[in-house]
Amino acid sequence: MKTSSSLQLLREKRFGPYFVAQFLGAFNDNLFKNALLIIVAFGAARSEQEIGLINNLAAGLFILPFFLFALVAGNIADTVDKQLIIKRLKLTECLLAFAAVPALLSGDVKLMLAVLFGFGLQSAFFAPAKYSLLPQHLAMHELVGGNALVQLGTFVAILVGTLVGGIFASSQLLLYWLCGLIVCVAILGYVFACYVPPAPPSQDTTAKVDWNIWRMGQLAVKEIRKTPGVLLAIMAVSWFWFLGTVVLTQLPSFSKSVLGGDATVVSVLLAIFSVGIGAGSLLCERLSAGRLEIGLVPLGAIGMAVFGSLFAFAPAAGGVELVSALSFFSSGSGIWVGLHVVLIGVFGGLYIVPLMALIQAKTSSDMRGRTMAINSVMNALFMVVAALFSIVVLVILEWSLSTLLLLTALGNLVVLAVIVKAVPAYFIRMLMWLVAQLSYRLRVAGRENLPETGPGLILANHVTFIDWMLLGAASVRPLRFVMYKPFYDIRVLRPILRWAGAIPISPRHEDEKCYREAMDAIKQALRDGELVLVFPEGKLSETGELQTFRTGFERVLAEVPVPVIPAALHGLWGSFFSRRWGRAMRKPFKRVYSRVGVEFGCPVVPEEATAEVLQQQIATMLAKEEQIER
Known part of the structure; x- marks a missing residue:
């Protein structure tokens, strides 16, 4: 399924009002804080030591509520509708904005610091509700885009608030406009907060808050x-x-x-x-x-x-x-x-x-x-x-x-x-992602067929030496790769493959012990709820055609029955890592950055997952016209 641009979320009621409300809150915090610092620095005559003390005190007072009250705020966010929390906190921001007016106009440092502490307290209660609300209003595939917009909005709000606060606080005339701006932004934030959809808690709402x-x-x-x-x-x-x-x-x-x-x-x-x-x-x-x-x-x-x-x-x-x-x-x-x-x-x-x-x-x-x-x-x-x-x-x-x-x-x-x-999965994912992005233009279809949780056995055709990396990059979950032991034992690759949890295997006639250990490792991985990738052809394709599937995976399923997901690798034959030109990796720049695809088929129940059935399914997937969507 194609992913829509995260910017489209801004048009939707489930995200747009929330985004504007949190953006305006971050803007107002930094607008007031920087105005305070400018007034202290360029207002009444003060020594450098006094200015430094007030600046450090301001920074400390804004952060202090996070230490004192953030955990209480998190507890409340888990027991109260987050929409209600956001509305009440934005209303609190309005009250703080009105209190900021006499503080700024009078230049009273103690009053300004008290208001700043109030803004910090409001932010400490706002943060847990702000971030824990996202998964309730966004689908899993939208969560990255939603967080991207929140980070974008936060830093832009910090920047603009800092710059505007510094400019408006630099003269007495503009200071009146600054006060009006703080109040208007707070009121506007409350208006948008009223349009945030409900986000009820999932646990008992009568639970007491632990202080x-x-x-x-x-x-x-x-x-x-x-x-x-x-x-x-x-x-x-x-x-x-x-x-x-x-x-x-x-x-x-x-x-x-x-x-x-x-x-x-x-x-x-x-x-x-x-x-x-x-x-x-x-x-x-x-x-x-x-x-x-x-x-x-x-x-x-x-x-x-x-x-x-x-x-x-x-x-x-x-x-x-x-x-x-x-x-x-x-x-x-x-x-x-x-x-x-x-x-x-x-x-x-x-x-x-x-x-x-x-x-x-x-x-x-x-x-x-x-x-x-x-x-x-x-x-x-x-x-x-x-x-x-x-x-x-x-x-x-x-x-x-x-x-x-x-x-x-x-x-x-x-x-x-x-x-x-x-x-280690962080580093392994980076390597797989870089290889997939720099070697080919990878498109993926059928990710929804991969189980979100629990075990599964993925069977795929084998065309190149980096098929396992492409399938790993395409999967939404980490994979355990079963691969030929001589390849696993390559000195440069072995530490990476060990980190990735690869399972080395050899044909029974080559190494009986290695074969048994690999089968036991596959079964244990499935019992542990992992996804295991197997290339049932048993070797790299010499012709680009699908070869006869071996039946070893059937013996695994007989002991550990799990869903089987067929996977097809499209467009890789003739590329640098394939054997189209004899030995692989001997013809540089062959189909580098060409369009290739990974397609995950519908899961097959273990009772029907035979070598013949799975080979036919993957052959059908390879034969049809590629419709690979990002």
Whole structure:
């Protein structure tokens, strides 16, 4: 089935009002916060120490509610209709907006900080409901696109709110317009919140809210650990906010002291970074064809490491006077710096969107709010750690800004190593996705025939040496590959294949022990609820035609009866990895990046899954005209 563009979700009632409401909320938070910082910096005469103290206090007061109340908010999100939560919180935002008016006009720092704490408190309660609502209103194939739009909207709102807040707070006359804008945005956000469809909880709504934060956090983490990969994904998302905090916080100083740019350079770099995040988020939805593709996560981490390092090594400015954005980006070095910043954002979008979708998709509906609350707490914690890390590097160790940015960029590789060691599937998916995308133009049909959960045996024709990678890239779930032992034992490939959980097999007449061990491993994998891929022809095709199926899989089904899914590989004969030209991989550039397809047929019940029946089904799939949809 073809996936529609995620932008179409904006037109639908189940997503459009929600998107606008959360966008306006993020915009208002940053509009008020940056206005406060500008008023403090350029208002009444204050020392640099006093300004620094107030700025740090403002940052702390906005984050503090996430530590204190996010878990309570997650508990509420799991027991109350999320539409009702969003409406009440947007109404609270209206009250805060009205309170912001006298605070800004009077310039009273204590009152402004109190209002900022209120905005932080409202955001802490809003975040779990905001993210846990998505899986209720979106289908699984829309979840990546929905998260992409949310990330795009969030960063654009942060950027625009920061810029507008700084401009409007710079003069007393514009300050009145700023107050009116904050109030109007809050009211408009409430109006859109009223059109968000209901999202009722899946558990008992009479359950009491536990106000013991420590006990609630322990129970939530214990439940999250029961679902493999979710806690790791939360930590990986939190690393993204660590990196973002370091980059965005140090960007003004780096632009001035290293790049030699004035405030306009900072604004442009912030803008293109946000645009990069948005572009990467939307690109993620496009590249993953609407499905959850965790292979993009390592790719994103590598990209952030590479371009983050290049940005850290940006050449220092030679002049004494600060240059404007026009002068800076007219130079070759300025263009390269801008390109590095936008690509950090693009790869950041590729990194974070699949992780957020994974957390939402894998978490049970009755735990989703608390899971997103744990995510909020960890995000806030990593942001605080990022600030402390910057202080240690810059103040205590007295290292340069370039060193700080370089260490942060290289931290992506450390995070990647931790992720891959804990869950090798991330790296394997990246390899399969890259091979599928760079070698061919892969189109997939029949993904809906693959079971979402539980065991299954996939049988496919065998045309090239990378059939297993193409089928793995096409599948919505990880596959266990059964492959010829001499191929498995290739020194370069063996570590990767072992990581992928491949099962080596040899014909019984070649290696009786290996054959028995492979059959036992296949049966155990099926008992464990996994999908197992078998090439029943037993060898690579020499002619491109379908060969006689062997019956070994029938003996597996006799002991472990599971559904059998026939799969057909289209258009691969004659490509570089096939034996069309004798030995494979001897004719470079043969049908490179040609259109090929993977088609999954309807499942066959184990009682009817004979070699003859499955061979006929796959032959029929190969014979008909290819209608492969992305």
